[in-house]
Amino acid sequence: MPKLTFPLSRIEGHAQVVIEVQNGEVISARFQATEFRGFEYLVQGVPAEQMVVIVPRICGVCSTAHHVAAVKTLEEIYGVTPPPMGQKIRELLMLGQIVQNQATSLFIFTMPDRLGIASIYELAQATGADEARARIATRALRVREVGTHLITTAGGQFIHPVKAVIGGVTSGIGTEQAAAMREEAIAALPVACELFDAYWEMSVALKERIGTWGDDAPTCYIAAVADTRPDYTGTNIRVMCSEGQVRDVFAACDFRDYLAYEETDYSYASRTSYQGEIMRANSLARINMAQAMGTPRADEYLARFREAFGRPAHAILLYDLARGIELVYALERVAEILAEPLAGEDTAIPYSPRDGEGYGLVEAPRGPLIHYYVVENGLIVHAQFIIPTVHNVRAIERALRVAAERYITPERVDLELEHAVGRVVRAFDPCIACATH
Amino acid sequence: MNKFAVLQLSGCAGCEVSLLNAEEWIRQHRLVYMPLVLSAYDVPQVDILLVSGGVRTDEDLYKLRWAARRAGQVVAVGTCAISGGVPSLGDRDEVRELFIAQEERRHVPRLLPRCSPIDTVVDVALYLPGCPPTPELFMAALTQPAEFEASTIVCQECGRKKLKDMRPTHLVGFQKGEMMPDVCLINQGFLCIGSSTRGGCRAPCPRAGHPCVGCRGPSDVLIERESSAWFTSIQRIFGTLTDIPAEEVEAGLRSPQYALFLFQFSDYAAAERPPRPKEKVL
Numbered sequence: 001m002p003k004l005t006f007p008l009s010r011i012e013g014h015a016q017v018v019i020e021v022q023n024g025e026v027i028s029a030r031f032q033a034t035e036f037r038g039f040e041y042l043v044q045g046v047p048a049e050q051m052v053v054i055v056p057r058i059c060g061v062c063s064t065a066h067h068v069a070a071v072k073t074l075e076e077i078y079g080v081t082p083p084p085m086g087q088k089i090r091e092l093l094m095l096g097q098i099v100q101n102q103a104t105s106l107f108i109f110t111m112p113d114r115l116g117i118a119s120i121y122e123l124a125q126a127t128g129a130d131e132a133r134a135r136i137a138t139r140a141l142r143v144r145e146v147g148t149h150l151i152t153t154a155g156g157q158f159i160h161p162v163k164a165v166i167g168g169v170t171s172g173i174g175t176e177q178a179a180a181m182r183e184e185a186i187a188a189l190p191v192a193c194e195l196f197d198a199y200w201e202m203s204v205a206l207k208e209r210i211g212t213w214g215d216d217a218p219t220c221y222i223a224a225v226a227d228t229r230p231d232y233t234g235t236n237i238r239v240m241c242s243e244g245q246v247r248d249v250f251a252a253c254d255f256r257d258y259l260a261y262e263e264t265d266y267s268y269a270s271r272t273s274y275q276g277e278i279m280r281a282n283s284l285a286r287i288n289m290a291q292a293m294g295t296p297r298a299d300e301y302l303a304r305f306r307e308a309f310g311r312p313a314h315a316i317l318l319y320d321l322a323r324g325i326e327l328v329y330a331l332e333r334v335a336e337i338l339a340e341p342l343a344g345e346d347t348a349i350p351y352s353p354r355d356g357e358g359y360g361l362v363e364a365p366r367g368p369l370i371h372y373y374v375v376e377n378g379l380i381v382h383a384q385f386i387i388p389t390v391h392n393v394r395a396i397e398r399a400l401r402v403a404a405e406r407y408i409t410p411e412r413v414d415l416e417l418e419h420a421v422g423r424v425v426r427a428f429d430p431c432i433a434c435a436t437h
Numbered sequence: 438m439n440k441f442a443v444l445q446l447s448g449c450a451g452c453e454v455s456l457l458n459a460e461e462w463i464r465q466h467r468l469v470y471m472p473l474v475l476s477a478y479d480v481p482q483v484d485i486l487l488v489s490g491g492v493r494t495d496e497d498l499y500k501l502r503w504a505a506r507r508a509g510q511v512v513a514v515g516t517c518a519i520s521g522g523v524p525s526l527g528d529r530d531e532v533r534e535l536f537i538a539q540e541e542r543r544h545v546p547r548l549l550p551r552c553s554p555i556d557t558v559v560d561v562a563l564y565l566p567g568c569p570p571t572p573e574l575f576m577a578a579l580t581q582p583a584e585f586e587a588s589t590i591v592c593q594e595c596g597r598k599k600l601k602d603m604r605p606t607h608l609v610g611f612q613k614g615e616m617m618p619d620v621c622l623i624n625q626g627f628l629c630i631g632s633s634t635r636g637g638c639r640a641p642c643p644r645a646g647h648p649c650v651g652c653r654g655p656s657d658v659l660i661e662r663e664s665s666a667w668f669t670s671i672q673r674i675f676g677t678l679t680d681i682p683a684e685e686v687e688a689g690l691r692s693p694q695y696a697l698f699l700f701q702f703s704d705y706a707a708a709e710r711p712p713r714p715k716e717k718v719l
Binding site: 007008009010011012013014032033034035036037038039041042043052053054057058059060061063108109112118119120121122124125141144145148156157158159160162163165170171265266267268422433 | 445447448449450451452453454455457458460463464467468471472473474475476477478493494496522523524526527544545546548552568569616618641642644645646647650
């Protein structure tokens, strides 16, 4: 059976797409994660408190989410609740990750598809006639940098942050430092909006050219944020059905009652389903569930998005626009939080280690992330990482099939298919290092 | 303009993200291959090949050999490429058995028996230590300035005070609820190995209250010596600052998952190769 293999780039980690075709008919479309390090195995026997430093190494792009999830898991086991100041600084940390991630996904991963170039860095090096376009690249990288500065401010280190600890965070943020960071976020907001407007236009132009926003079959959505003023440190997990009603709300510890796991022999990433159905996580899920973002500019964009695409919006290329709304929201929300006093002493409370089991939930940029540890004699005896990308694998494969059927006919394979495969996968912004861990 | 490529083997992409934060290279070098941010099918001929991640799968091995052959110079980036990093925790026997469970997956790259540093496969001209290496180190590797000074030890960048009269008698856990903000973690009974670990990271971990786990590997003084010298050096520091029995520190350091082993020691201790020459380590 003829197989078309597409290596992937501008995503996090190693993956490829394999489409099987027979007589012009698409037999299967598979999303294959091709790396594996085995974190669930290799943390067995590790001192539980050390998890906070080890698990960020699952992924250098999502290290903040794993860092906070590990801390929350151990807090559940030890029975401690961080003080409000500690929680506030963690919220800031997660917002920094949203700024960084959504800017990376929008500008570094997917904007080249809209501009027809291989990389934004190619653009940043352009001179002469291309200088206007080069300006887009340099401004985009500046906006992303705000996210990295925020994570450094709230987390101590941009990659593999260290400041979240069991019971809170190690320190507050000094008044001067907070004011400077706030200025930076405020200055970045109009730049981000301008870039997002341009991105929106490019996306519409792309849709005009290819004639579709991609797979738009009604699907259910999963996220762990409230329906206004999303706090990415995570609350309960909610599932919205394809018609738009919230069908289930459950705590992280009950995930097994709602989500079914499936392993395949063609990928190191497993895949999940919600009561047998395909579901979607990440930006589009959150934006579909949002009543309001709760900040002025982001709400303007949300209204514009709803007017254009309805609620819930199902077409996959809208994931990218949803990321833009979140980028704007995060910058606005960061400015609000940084205006509050954050220099206090009460950033953490003491705790006593004890054995037990616990769950830690955060809303990572790619969706709900759950850590589950069992601790005996102070050591990890079992660990499970429920990765948001895994919730999207079946949705990615369906969308790939839709794209394949569009471009493969008994007569020929349209070369646009290769671009379509890249756009489909990038819309979901999968993280393969996390998905396989 | 120099051409450079970034080859990511089995790792977490943290090194790549750190490189993206060292943006000044944009004006000086042409990036021609880096799947994370650039669509290209294959590694072309380049002046500098940065390699991150360890050699975990047969595909890693193939890609590394192929790319290194077409590169003027290979630079090992980050702890995984230099010594296996966190993924090499999987080389413990009991974990290796669990990995065998992955064998039934037939349509994916095959896992090798162990996760190896890249200099077991190709010649390495330069090492950039750290998990991840700082943006400054990337710039130093790409521009190789004459004035670049190798850093000393993490202790010197930490800023916590070492006290003469605060001598713990036992190691405490990896963390604990209350921690004194400005006092050396060793004085507080933590197994912190910042005294023998290469600096240059600005000590974010001990500053935040996490004992240094040695991600940047041994300092210049220790790097060319056998691993027992590293052990002895840590023992000496604990002997000077604490009353913790030497056996307890020893057991802590040697427990398979404890701090030192986490990032570097498993490799440095078991190395079949000669040590990395210090002039090659930034």
